[in-house]
Amino acid sequence: MANILHDVFLQSGLRLLDSDSSHIYIVNADPTTYTQATSTFALGNKNFGAGAVFGTCYAASPNGQRVTSTAVTDGTVTAAGTATGWAVVTQASSRLDANGQLSASQVVASGNTFTLGQFDIRIPNQ
Numbered sequence: 348m349a350n351i352l353h354d355v356f357l358q359s360g361l362r363l364l365d366s367d368s369s370h371i372y373i374v375n376a377d378p379t380t381y382t383q384a385t386s387t388f389a390l391g392n393k394n395f396g397a398g399a400v401f402g403t404c405y406a407a408s409p410n411g412q413r414v415t416s417t418a419v420t421d422g423t424v425t426a427a428g429t430a431t432g433w434a435v436v437t438q439a440s441s442r443l444d445a446n447g448q449l450s451a452s453q454v455v456a457s458g459n460t461f462t463l464g465q466f467d468i469r470i471p472n473q
């Protein structure tokens with residue numbers, strides 16, 4: 348028999364992304380901590396403010412729940428390098444919330460801007 352997790356628990360986890368997450372970073376390696384995402388591997392960021400990185404949690408297909416990020420149109424590049432991934436953090440609690448790979452790596456130069464299209468984070472039913 349498969350384990351089942353009620354939707355309220357799925358939504359609660361994603362609601363924290365919706366209510367707490369504040370920044371999206373572009374990074375040059377896969378971070379596992381807040382410090383790595385915001386300093387060690389960081390090449391740039393966009394500060395949306397708490398609760399503005401993701402939209403409202405909604406049903407995913409074929410099951411589960413998901414949130415969709417806000418597109419970055421004017422992120423600030425703070426260091427030169429090759430961006431290979433993204434990281435979402437909650438600055439208020441110094442927490443790495445989520446991270447993933449870019450569809451293609453991109454060379455960036457300090458002082459420039461970056462863009463990043465919307466992406467989904469999904470928790471399927473178990």
